[in-house]
Amino acid sequence: DGGITQSPKYLFRKEGQNVTLSCEQNLNHDAMYWYRQDPGQGLRLIYYSQIVNDFQKGDIAEGYSVSREKKESFPLTVTSAQKNPTAFYLCASSPTGDEAPLHFGNGTRLTVT
Amino acid sequence: QKEVEQDPGPLSVPEGAIVSLNCTYSNSAFQYFMWYRQYSRKGPELLMYTYSSGNKEDGRFTAQVDKSSKYISLFIRDSQPSDSATYLCAMSGLTGGGNKLTFGTGTQLKVEL
Numbered sequence: 001d002g003g004i005t006q007s008p009k010y011l012f013r014k015e016g017q018n019v020t021l022s023c024e025q026n027l028n029h030d031a032m033y034w035y036r037q038d039p040g041q042g043l044r045l046i047y048y049s050q051i052v053n054d055f056q057k058g059d060i061a062e063g064y065s066v067s068r069e070k071k072e073s074f075p076l077t078v079t080s081a082q083k084n085p086t087a088f089y090l091c092a093s094s095p096t097g098d099e100a101p102l103h104f105g106n107g108t109r110l111t112v113t
Numbered sequence: 114q115k116e117v118e119q120d121p122g123p124l125s126v127p128e129g130a131i132v133s134l135n136c137t138y139s140n141s142a143f144q145y146f147m148w149y150r151q152y153s154r155k156g157p158e159l160l161m162y163t164y165s166s167g168n169k170e171d172g173r174f175t176a177q178v179d180k181s182s183k184y185i186s187l188f189i190r191d192s193q194p195s196d197s198a199t200y201l202c203a204m205s206g207l208t209g210g211g212n213k214l215t216f217g218t219g220t221q222l223k224v225e226l
Contacts, residue, residue, distance in 0.1 A: 042216035090156055104156035
């Protein structure tokens, strides 16, 4: 079945540690995205990539980094510079960067203490 | 004022009721409108995708867009307990790719037996 796989589902880290969230898709989509979801707030865009080896900052990129070395993979690193890293992180993809409806993975819940 | 406003609920209805979920927006450039359903601890899944004004029906779901009032609605007929979830609206302009989507905060719906 085609889809987006995010792993792990739950992740716990100590403050000051970097952590990498995995996102893999087998939909053959060009565009991939990372969103953050917090209670009472809409989804906020962290980074997006419309093509391999290229990515752009979203609205809240500070404290995060990404890479896009393969079409199917778009890992997100939450660095120690991110002030409030505890959140639900969602990876999404779309066929191209111009097509709005997104397909989402099932998210990673990151808790930093 | 947020660009997209959505009542967070929770909205509780009896099984079989007609449910009306709504979003208002302020940006007149929005042309594409989406509704996503999100179950607890899961990623959002696309329910409806419409362009410009008018109605779109899919099974028990009807999406309605009124651009003159900057108001969109999702109606669910014959609601079922399995419809209990958070419903997110999302919208974008003509050049809207996934990086241009603006999301509402979501309405939590509970359908009771």
